[in-house]
Amino acid sequence: MNGVARGSSRRKRLFAIVLFSMIFLSGCLGDGQENSQQADADGEIVLEVWHTFAAESKEEEVFMNSVSSFQSAHPNVTVEVTMVPFGNADQ
Missing domain, CATH: 3.30.429 (Macrophage Migration Inhibitory Factor)
Structure with a gap:
């Protein structure tokens, strides 16, 4: 039973890391309007x-x-x- 709990905990931790990374990276990408502002x-x-x-x-x-x-x-x-x-x- 200990092995099952440990695997579940690892999955949750991995899921949290992946979710955090996706949110963080999407914030770093910006909205792509820098080029249009330069053109204006x-x-x-x-x-x-x-x-x-x-x-x-x-x-x-x-x-x-x-x-x-x-x-x-x-x-x-x-x-x-x-x-x-x-x-x-x-x-």
Whole structure:
């Protein structure tokens, strides 16, 4: 009877190891979307940015200059800037 219990215990242990390995390896494989993300990154990208700086303020001028510099450095990226009045920023 001891041999039967030992064999059953080994099967359970082997089953647990195989099951764990399958779960672990399936997590390592990923979902295969890395290539599609790379393909999307090569195309045109549009960023929508909102700001609450007052119109024609020094802050807005610096911000817009930064946006222009960014777009010059990244020609495939378009930044759409929207000014949101400060009182409406939380909506």
